Amino acid sequence: MEVKRSSSTKTAVSAIIPFVLLAVMIGYVFGPGSELISFGVVIPEISIEKVEFVDSEIIATVRNTGPIAVDIVMADIDDMILPAAIEPDKHLERFESAIVRIPFDWNEGQPYAIGLTIDDGTRFEKQVDVAAPSIQPTIEMISYFAVIGTYVGIIPVMIGLLWFPFISKLSRSKYKFFLALTVGLLLFLGISSAEEAIETSAENLSDVFNGVLLVATVAIVSFLALNYVGEKLKKRAGASKLAGPVAIALMIAIGIGLHNFGEGLAIGAAIVLGEAALGAFLIVGFALHNTTEGFAIAAPMARTKLMIGRLAALGMIAGVPAIFGTWVGGFVYSPLTAVIFLAIGTGAIFQVIVLIMRWIQNEEGKLSNSSVLAGIAVGMLIMYITSILV
Amino acid sequence: MLTSGQKMFIVIATVSLGFVGYLVFPTMDITAQEQPEVFVTHSGAVVQTTGDVLDPVYTIQEVEFDPEKYLRDFDYGKVSKLEDGTTLREFTIIAEDDKIMEIAPGIFYNVWTFNGSVPGPTIRATEGDLVRIYFINNGDKEHTIHFHGNHPAEMDGIFEIVGSGGGQFTYEFIAGPVGVHPYHCHVMPVEEHIGHGLYGVFIVDPKEGRQQADEMVMVLNGFDTDFDGENNLYAANTIPFYYQHHPIQINMNELIRVYVVNMVGLDPINNFHLHGTLYKYYPTGTDLVPSFFTDMVTFSQSERGIIEFEYEYTGRYMFHAHLTEFSDKGWTGLFYVKDSSQLNTEVYNFGS
Incomplete structure (x- = not known):
């Protein structure tokens, strides 16, 4: 025991020494009295x-x-x-x-x-560009935003879940196709979340935040964190045959929920900024878009028994964040929070993609199957076409 | 027990959440707030704040350059008589370019100065006097003094550049013509040297003198503090809104004479509007008969003149640029007209 403690102290010390030396060097080079770096002018911003x-x-x-x-x-x-x-x-x-x-x-x-x-x-x-009275979080406004969030988030996802009986009757290879289709849908959503995050940071965030790198860092951290949580979830669910698909559906629902939070942010912010036309456009667009998300949740569960309660719960997990998004976007909007939430959503979606791909691989043994490839492609196309139609 | 993986996860999660939290809510302040402060808007509303007030109000204690003092400060020089009876007036003017001055509350700007202030001293002589100016350049850049008025070419301050770090030159000329003239540095780029503050007023009085009056000088100037080619601040006598918050006290039925010199760069015109009365206007002050009786005169760059007026009633009267952009950025002030026949016991509420 003694020996072990002293060795762990040694380890700690050996980890700290380089930091101390680095601090000394930085203090010497940049610290007060140093004239090594005295060129240039510091520009406040x-x-x-x-x-x-x-x-x-x-x-x-x-x-x-x-x-x-x-x-x-x-x-x-x-x-x-x-x-x-x-x-x-x-x-x-x-x-x-x-x-x-x-x-x-x-x-x-x-x-x-x-x-x-x-x-x-x-x-x-x-x-x-246009002065508009800022929206105060009154009961009416809170419920107004909640209604919009419901139309955008919950109802379309629930409608999408109604594809469950259809998917569950499919043959094995067709089912694989639809699972892969989900991957395509999510791939599109992930890219669009990332694009949205980068766009928001470019337009509204100061350069000092390194917008693109902020998005990348937050997205990867969120990806890793959800990966970790997902593994735990699966382990805890144990060997139960049902647990696997439900856990995957849950992860998908969480990822989509984070994405829908971002959509809510965009809608809330547009309404607050008085951009009524843009707000209405976003509501219709996201609502149509989001029915496909219900499908994505339903797909992995389609081989299990129909559990309406669980399915509905998953739908709520995916949909309700849209309401929170409209509140945050409408009442406490800041570009930084928006970028961070969008980036978290991006990481979450990519994590779900990895999860589904792994699941397909476990079930089928390989990914380069023609129905899988076709599914991903069709999923992307569906999303792209719905995104330009609305 | 937590595994090392879980520990690591918790550490990373805590650190990243903490960092994001700091970025999103850095203003979260756990210390208790002090007494709330109060300020008055231009329309008279009283607003309370728990933070700091941002208002360009200068108090006498803070100000480095005192517009109150500058207003009626005339430098007649060291006076002596030459053998032929001519009056000699000697002045020493020192140029510097390293001063940082608080030109509006909280705004610090590198001013270039004659005798340490912007504008430089108001030099005053009588027509026909011999004016001798010992000029010393203690700046880091080359400077000169270019006087408007009559003088030989070599006294014009154009080609006789005075070097930095103690360079010297003596300007000598016979004061004339009668009027109010600017003087300023004429080293290229002139815009820059004037923009930083190297200018002042030179008054030549007629031999027979002018009617007794309460006399004052107003240099209309502006500062482009962020060098974007547009003035950020305007004023009469450098400090924006100064006479708005510290009205100029004058007497009812007393003749007021203001020597107005427009030194605003970057903008082609400026103007001077007076409330409650009209003034006689003498362009450049060269004629003893007024050209206009008006309350509105327009000045081009370095255009100047003398205005004379009296107030029939007591009270507060504005004077300001009728270009609202200039008055919104500080070129505005007040005359406070008192009845001198009564004792001045009235308590005056400044700036409200």
């Missing part, structure tokens, strides 16, 4: 991430996205310097954010430029 219009006040959320701390010292609307307040305080460390309240009688439907000036005199601006 802030980003106005969100602008809200409330009663006689415009509220801007600002984040320090530059390499050094800054003070926000002046606010303006369309170049009009105005008395304002910043909460919690005007000094922003790196990545810190604050809320600037500018009392102003704004007019609905009019464009505004919100400007903030920092201590070195640099002014940063955010253009808002």
